[in-house]
Amino acid sequence: MYSFILGNESIKMALSVSAGGRVWRKFFKTFNFGPNSALKRFPTCTANGRLYSSSSDNVLVSKDEKSGIATVRMNNPPVNSLNSAMLVSLRSCFEELENDKSCRALILTSQKPKVFCAGLDILEIYRKSPDYVAQFWEKLQDMWLSLYGSRLVTMAAINGHSPAGGCLLSLACDYRIMAEGKFTIGLNETQLDLVAPFWLRQTMVDVIGYRQAEMALMIGALYTSNKALQLGLVDKLAPIEDVQTVAEEEVKNWLKIPDQARAITKMASRKPLLDELRKRKQEDIQTFRDETTRESVQISIQQYLEKLKAK
Ligand SMILES: CCCCC/C=C\C/C=C\CCC/C=C/C(=O)SCCNC(=O)CCNC(=O)[C@H](O)C(C)(C)COP(=O)(O)OP(=O)(O)OC[C@H]1O[C@@H](n2cnc3c(N)ncnc32)[C@H](O)[C@@H]1OP(=O)(O)O
Numbered sequence: 001m002y003s004f005i006l007g008n009e010s011i012k013m014a015l016s017v018s019a020g021g022r023v024w025r026k027f028f029k030t031f032n033f034g035p036n037s038a039l040k041r042f043p044t045c046t047a048n049g050r051l052y053s054s055s056s057d058n059v060l061v062s063k064d065e066k067s068g069i070a071t072v073r074m075n076n077p078p079v080n081s082l083n084s085a086m087l088v089s090l091r092s093c094f095e096e097l098e099n100d101k102s103c104r105a106l107i108l109t110s111q112k113p114k115v116f117c118a119g120l121d122i123l124e125i126y127r128k129s130p131d132y133v134a135q136f137w138e139k140l141q142d143m144w145l146s147l148y149g150s151r152l153v154t155m156a157a158i159n160g161h162s163p164a165g166g167c168l169l170s171l172a173c174d175y176r177i178m179a180e181g182k183f184t185i186g187l188n189e190t191q192l193d194l195v196a197p198f199w200l201r202q203t204m205v206d207v208i209g210y211r212q213a214e215m216a217l218m219i220g221a222l223y224t225s226n227k228a229l230q231l232g233l234v235d236k237l238a239p240i241e242d243v244q245t246v247a248e249e250e251v252k253n254w255l256k257i258p259d260q261a262r263a264i265t266k267m268a269s270r271k272p273l274l275d276e277l278r279k280r281k282q283e284d285i286q287t288f289r290d291e292t293t294r295e296s297v298q299i300s301i302q303q304y305l306e307k308l309k310a311k
Pocket residue numbers: 078079081115117118119120121122123161163164165166168188189192194195196197200287288291292308309311
């Protein structure tokens with residue numbers, strides 16, 4: 001059941017049949033909804049009752065059949081950094097859940113409490129060829145499109161630090177619950193001499209407003225959970241051991257709203273940004289490749305890596 005992803009066509013078919021309706025068909029036609037790809041194969045995903053995971057086990061997925069709530073746990077020790085394999089696994093899992101008509105919601109969290117996700121794996125953009133960096137960036141774009149454009153209720157259960165790409169993942173979700181305490185979240189790209197792309201900057205503006213986003217992005221701010229709550233960067237705080245339970249409770253509230261109306265409303269507000277990235281994908285890849293492989297940026301990345309190691 002879980003071994004194939006058939007892309008847009010199967011989602012359209014499955015949902016128009018299951019929802020029995022013209023409305024769904026019109027919805028998909030209007031919004032070009034869901035993963036932006038044709039026939040795809042999930043990387044040897046094994047189905048085993050309610051629990052399945054990718055071959056490398058870097059992303060673990062369990063689904064409660066009764067409620068239709070899936071939990072996606074990032075499992076890439078030590079800090080869930082987003083390397084190529086991780087991006088491919090995340091995207092595959094998001095698309096698979098998208099195509100599973102019994103799935104209604106996903107909770108994204110970390111298998112290792114205290115670090116939700118350390119962002120992009122910096123080693124993937126350090127002293128790599130321009131082609132490699134370009135392919136890496138496209139994997140990030142595709143993963144983001146599948147999460148941000150999802151019909152599901154998407155909830156980030158941020159059970160630890162969530163800098164840069166970790167914040168990007170959270171921002172792509174519908175709602176964010178973060179662990180109380182000393183954990184930080186934010187888009188600290190400028191600290192690495194990197195510039196967040198337009199689609200990431202826009203989600204930050206959409207979530208916390210223009211002034212705060214502009215300031216946060218310029219200074220590469222990392223905020224504590226309390227400050228993030230105050231800014232609206234996260235929606236709720238919970239003790240770290242309760243983040244998952246609180247997320248499940250919150251999802252259940254969201255699931256009281258009819259799926260169709262909720263998903264159409266979500267897509268109506270997200271479609272412009274999704275379309276913009278789809279349209280400017282190659283330009284965005286080129287910018288990332290050219291910026292990241294510049295010698296001055298490579299030196300900044302090296303210094304940042306040294307700082308991290310010396311910590
Ligand atoms: C208009 C022009 C547009 C141009 C566009 C151009 C460019 C766009 C560019 C970028 C935008 C992309 C958006 C995303 C960017 C990113 O995500 S960059 C990554 C930023 N991440 C960070 O800064 C986080 C760094 N890590 C930490 O702060 C901490 O590790 C922690 C997450 C708080 C966890 O702390 P702790 O539990 O104490 O763990 P350690 O620090 O000891 O780390 C363990 C080992 O892991 C290594 N590591 C940590 N983070 C990363 C990482 N992101 N990548 C690779 N490796 C990482 C760390 O060095 C330790 O390694 P050793 O054990 O010492 O070997």
